[in-house]
Amino acid sequence: MTEATQPRTIICIGDIHGYITKLQNLWSNLSHTIPPxxxxxxxxxxxxxxxxxxPKTREVLDFLISLPTRYPNQRHVFLAGNHDFAFAAFLRLLPPPADGSEFSxxxxxxxxxxxxxxxxxxxxxxEMHLQGRRWSGKIKAKFNVAKGTEYQGSIYDAGPTFQSYGVPHGSADLVKAVPDEHKKFLANLVWVHEEDDVFMNTDNGVKCCKLIAVHAGLEKGVDVNxxxxxxxxxxxxxPKIQALSGRKNVWDIPEELSTSATIIVSGHHAKLHVEGLRLIIDEGGGYPDKPIAAIVLPSMEIIKDTDVLTK
Incomplete structure (x- = not known):
């Protein structure tokens, strides 16, 4: 394959969860690993x-919003995760139901x-979507048994997001504290993204695929179209979008896509799982002691914020 026909490079970056230093380190490692x-x-x-x-949601959004200006020749796709969806819901940024029904x-x-x-x-x-109310609520339990961690304000651990904007958890004042450019960013997040002619290295050579990127995955047993x-x-x-927040029901690739070469890439699951065409890129899961990861296509190289690069 000549240089002129080299396949496009696509980089998929997993969940960040307010860790600006991890994001900065990962971006630096990507920029030093991949030829300029x-x-x-x-x-x-x-x-x-x-x-x-x-602790640094506000700084993370500043970083992401700055990328198109700093890297004008890159293409940036920002998917909504279930946490971002709920944040946007609290700020009343979601589009209203198309059928005219109420969020209630x-x-x-x-x-x-x-x-x-x-x-x-x-x-x-x-006038708030269910997930906005859950995100900003005050959960009675103090300990998340499933994760083995303390809840940070709500079922979503949203307390640090409120604090990053200088208001206490659960305060209605967050609506005024979030800058307009952050609101625009959250309002414009897409729920799914498709790419055609994406190449990936396999044991049997380079394979051309379709790629579908969605935060949690696509449900099995539900019509993909x-x-x-x-x-x-x-x-x-x-009220609860499984493709953004599901667990076991979105882990695998739906059977109806198994006959076509379709990569499903997601974050969400606090796992780094690469099996065939199913890519789950979320090693960090929002835990302070775990890294943020990215996968580079077509090479399939995994790059983390914790990688120590040698010159």
């Missing part, structure tokens, strides 16, 4: 979850959890 001429023109797909858990219709399915999760019930809650329609339309009638 290739890095400067790469497509960078951020897989979502920029906020919560870590979506509360009913999960109302048995309202007391335990301490859903937000202050200024503006009446219907899922893609909902995700592309950013259909906010749904």
């Amino acid at each position: 001429s290739i890095f400067s023109t790469a497509t960078i797909i951020f897989l979502g979850d920029y906020c919560d858990r870590g 219709e979506g509360w009913k399915e999960y109302e048995e959890s309202e007391e335990r999760e301490g859903w937000f019930k202050d200024d503006g809650y009446e 219907e899922q893609m329609k909902i995700l592309k339309a950013r259909d906010t009638r749904i």
Whole structure:
């Protein structure tokens, strides 16, 4: 393959969760590992979850927003993670349900959890998507048994995000504290992204594939075309979008895609899992002692913020 026909470089970056230093270190390692001429023109797909858990959400968003100006020849794709979706919901940035229904219709399915999760019930809650209320709520439990960590304010560990903007967790004042450029960024996040003619190195040589990037994955047993329609339309009638927040039901590639060479890449799962065409790039999971990872296509090289590069 000649230089003129080299496949495009696509870099998929996992969950950041408010850790600006990790993001800066990962970006530095990417820029020093990938040849400058290739890095400067790469497509960078951020897989979502920029906020919560870590202490510097505001700085993370500043960094991401600056990239198109700093690297004008790169292409940047910013996916919504379930945490970003909920942050945007609290700020009332989500598009209204296309069928004219109220967000409150979506509360009913999960109302048995309202007391335990301490859903937000202050200024503006009446017009808020379910996930915004959960994100800014005050959970009664102090310890997350599943993760082995203390809750940071809400079921989403949103306390550090509020604090990064200088307001206490659960405060309605966050709406005024978040800068307009951050609101625009959150409002414009896409729920799914597709790429054609993506190449990846395999044991059997270089393979040309379609790529679908979505924060958690695509559901098994649910029509893929219907899922893609909902995700592309950013259909906010749904109180909990499985492709952004699911677990076991989105781990594998749906069977109907198994006959076509389709890469599914996601973050979300606090795992680094590369198996065939299923790529899960989220080693960090928002834990302070775990790295942020990225995968580079077509080489399939994994690069982390903790990598120590030798000259």
